[in-house]
Amino acid sequence: MTWTIVVGIKQVPDADEVGIDPDTGRLDRASAPAVMNGPDRHALEAALTIRDAVDGEVIAMTMGPPNATSILEEAVAMGCDDAVLISDRAFAGSDTWPTSLTLARAAAELGADVVVAGEETTDSSTGQVPPGIAAHNGWAQLTYAEAVDPRPEEGRLVARRDVEGGYELVAAELPVVVAVAFGEFDPRPAPLHRKIYGENDFEPTVWDAEDLGIEDEVGLDVSPTSVGRMETVDPVERKNEVVDDVDDLAEAITEVTA
Amino acid sequence: MTDDGPAIDPGEYEDVWVFVEEHDGDVMPVSWELLAEAERLTEQTGDDLVALAIGEDLADVAEEAIARGADRVLVADDPVFEPYRADPYGEQFRAMVEERKPSIVLIGGTHTGRDFAGRVAVPAHAGLTADVTEIDVDDEGILQARRPAFGGDILATILCEEHRPQMATIRPGVFEAAEPDPDRTDGEVVEVDVVVDDAISEVLERSVGDTADITEADRIVAVGHGVEGDLEPARELAEALDAELAASRAAVDEGWIDGARQVGQTGKTVRPELYVAVGISGAIQHVEGMNKSETVVAINTDPNAPIFDHADYGIVGDLFEVCPALADRLGDEPIQEVVQ
Numbered sequence: 001m002t003w004t005i006v007v008g009i010k011q012v013p014d015a016d017e018v019g020i021d022p023d024t025g026r027l028d029r030a031s032a033p034a035v036m037n038g039p040d041r042h043a044l045e046a047a048l049t050i051r052d053a054v055d056g057e058v059i060a061m062t063m064g065p066p067n068a069t070s071i072l073e074e075a076v077a078m079g080c081d082d083a084v085l086i087s088d089r090a091f092a093g094s095d096t097w098p099t100s101l102t103l104a105r106a107a108a109e110l111g112a113d114v115v116v117a118g119e120e121t122t123d124s125s126t127g128q129v130p131p132g133i134a135a136h137n138g139w140a141q142l143t144y145a146e147a148v149d150p151r152p153e154e155g156r157l158v159a160r161r162d163v164e165g166g167y168e169l170v171a172a173e174l175p176v177v178v179a180v181a182f183g184e185f186d187p188r189p190a191p192l193h194r195k196i197y198g199e200n201d202f203e204p205t206v207w208d209a210e211d212l213g214i215e216d217e218v219g220l221d222v223s224p225t226s227v228g229r230m231e232t233v234d235p236v237e238r239k240n241e242v243v244d245d246v247d248d249l250a251e252a253i254t255e256v257t258a
Numbered sequence: 259m260t261d262d263g264p265a266i267d268p269g270e271y272e273d274v275w276v277f278v279e280e281h282d283g284d285v286m287p288v289s290w291e292l293l294a295e296a297e298r299l300t301e302q303t304g305d306d307l308v309a310l311a312i313g314e315d316l317a318d319v320a321e322e323a324i325a326r327g328a329d330r331v332l333v334a335d336d337p338v339f340e341p342y343r344a345d346p347y348g349e350q351f352r353a354m355v356e357e358r359k360p361s362i363v364l365i366g367g368t369h370t371g372r373d374f375a376g377r378v379a380v381p382a383h384a385g386l387t388a389d390v391t392e393i394d395v396d397d398e399g400i401l402q403a404r405r406p407a408f409g410g411d412i413l414a415t416i417l418c419e420e421h422r423p424q425m426a427t428i429r430p431g432v433f434e435a436a437e438p439d440p441d442r443t444d445g446e447v448v449e450v451d452v453v454v455d456d457a458i459s460e461v462l463e464r465s466v467g468d469t470a471d472i473t474e475a476d477r478i479v480a481v482g483h484g485v486e487g488d489l490e491p492a493r494e495l496a497e498a499l500d501a502e503l504a505a506s507r508a509a510v511d512e513g514w515i516d517g518a519r520q521v522g523q524t525g526k527t528v529r530p531e532l533y534v535a536v537g538i539s540g541a542i543q544h545v546e547g548m549n550k551s552e553t554v555v556a557i558n559t560d561p562n563a564p565i566f567d568h569a570d571y572g573i574v575g576d577l578f579e580v581c582p583a584l585a586d587r588l589g590d591e592p593i594q595e596v597v598q
């Protein structure tokens with residue numbers, strides 16, 4: 001049996017570049033360049049690692065605006081066999097419920113045996129989408145995975161999960177959604193010829209909500225949560241005193257602890 | 259299996275539930291933190307405070323939940339729940355939510371809590387807010403779940419007005435647990451029907467050792483990638499200060515220190531009187547977990563490290579020299595007596 005490994009990736013504003021609009025006090029995401037969510041690179045590496053161990057193919061999928069194609073090109077350059085862009089204005093305002101529904105439908109449509117995703121995104125950091133995909137499809141899930149061990153002969157995938165104070169080894173039946181712990185899989189560099197292919201020749205498959213049969217189940221209206229207020233929090237006032245020698249530092253600390 | 263039907267009647271939903279996360283009889287401290295905070299909400303809304311425990315042999319856990327303020331404890335007691343797996347837990351929790359219709363459900367933002375919260379929220383079409391650091395409830399019983407965005411510069415209030423339950427995972431360490439009151443025994447323990455008999459996952463091995471609770475520490479020495487695997491200088495400093503060791507995620511990922519000691523967005527929130535950051539750059543995800551500290555001290559070779567913007571006192575220097583020297587000075591000071 002060959003495995004279809006689908007890896008979910010997302011385009012996010014570069015976290016280091018996001019500023020706050022001084023007039024509105026709101027996040028100025030527009031000014032930040034759009035990049036691939038950092039943890040998703042680790043997910044890509046994990047997906048390719050699984051493919052290296054079993055017979056199969058890796059398909060990258062993203063839900064996002066048309067220009068999110070660029071991260072799919074990067075994924076293909078890294079070694080993904082194919083990629084799907086799921087794009088539709090109908091998705092606007094979707095919270096994690098319809099988002100995970102969309103990705104769940106796409107994964108099922110692609111015939112996924114394994115869905116790999118990053119632990120969370122740097123822009124919304126909910127970590128809810130991978131378990132949401134699994135829940136929508138009634139599939140098994142392995143989150144905070146630090147290592148993966150595909151066992152095609154058992155029809156299962158084993159992962160070492162990071163848990164508070166230790167780890168656990170969990171085996172899950174296929175299909176399974178794996179959310180990869182950030183920092184555990186060193187992303188491989190993309191070879192030049194793949195980069196050229198990704199940028200020049202590759203075209204992703206494009207799906208909209210109707211293609212997935214979910215046009216009435218996505219967007220703001222069906223999202224159970226909504227954003228109420230956004231408040232800017234005053235940064236914590238710090239003294240910002242840089243001292244020159246250890247004695248001064250010791251003195252400052254003693255004052256605090258006394 | 260999903261419910262795409264018309265919006266529900268929020269009036270049918272009542273009570274505040276707190277998930278009591280236990281592994282092998284040990285309860286995660288965040289559960290008791292949430293129980294105390296949820297009690298504050300129920301005082302406002304008049305709801306019952308309900309704890310729920312899923313696992314095996316939970317009599318002691320149920321008793322403690324009552325001693326810590328629960329009006330009622332729902333107990334799903336069965337070997338199928340030990341150790342934790344997302345699918346049986348999620349299925350059981352969902353059945354309980356469907357049958358008993360809670361208005362608010364709070365879950366600790368541990369790896370376990372964040373793993374299975376979605377297993378309930380998705381089939382129930384509930385609103386689920388992640389990684390919350392402040393909660394309140396308005397006059398209509400709408401949960402105001404606040405969470406930091408982008409390094410804590412923004413606090414977003416997430417609402418769930420037309421769906422129930424209103425669920426949130428809450429970061430460990432942000433609330434204070436109440437002391438158990440052994441005289442408080444009048445809570446009700448309800449054994450619920452176990453609806454699960456099968457699982458699509460299997461725990462092959464589980465190894466959990468030190469689950470240090472850095473959120474209780476008055477003083478913390480935290481190590482980052484800059485220590486390069488050598489914790490000794492920081493340990494020496496921690497000893498001189500009678501402080502707990504903690505770490506950035508980079509140090510945890512390298513395996514130099516246990517994940518239970520990670521500070522930050524995906525770790526714990528700490529608020530000690532003194533936080534010494536040793537070889538930590540000060541990434542936003544780290545600062546989010548430590549910026550409630552009273553006094554922050556940074557030791558870093560890079561004068562441009564962002565940690566200095568978040569520190570009261572900083573020294574530009576090599577930690578391998580600064581830490582031992584500092585430990586030496588502090589060890590000589592009368593500080594040791596003050597610590598007692």
Ligand SMILES: Cc1cc2nc3c(=O)[nH]c(=O)nc-3n(C[C@H](O)[C@H](O)[C@H](O)COP(=O)(O)OP(=O)(O)OC[C@H]3O[C@@H](n4cnc5c(N)ncnc54)[C@H](O)[C@@H]3O)c2cc1C
Nearest residue numbers: 482483484506507508522523524525537539544559560577
């Ligand atoms: C989704 C997500 C969640 C995250 N959650 C967390 C989290 O909860 N907590 C967290 O901490 N991070 C988190 N991170 C990671 C975070 O972005 C940073 O990568 C991490 O905090 C960096 O750790 P560090 O400062 O120890 O390492 P580095 O950034 O590598 O910094 C090391 C520092 O040590 C200094 N140094 C080196 N040698 C010496 C020396 N000899 N003496 C003194 N100083 C020295 C360097 O100048 C540098 O400033 C998260 C990231 C993502 C994407």
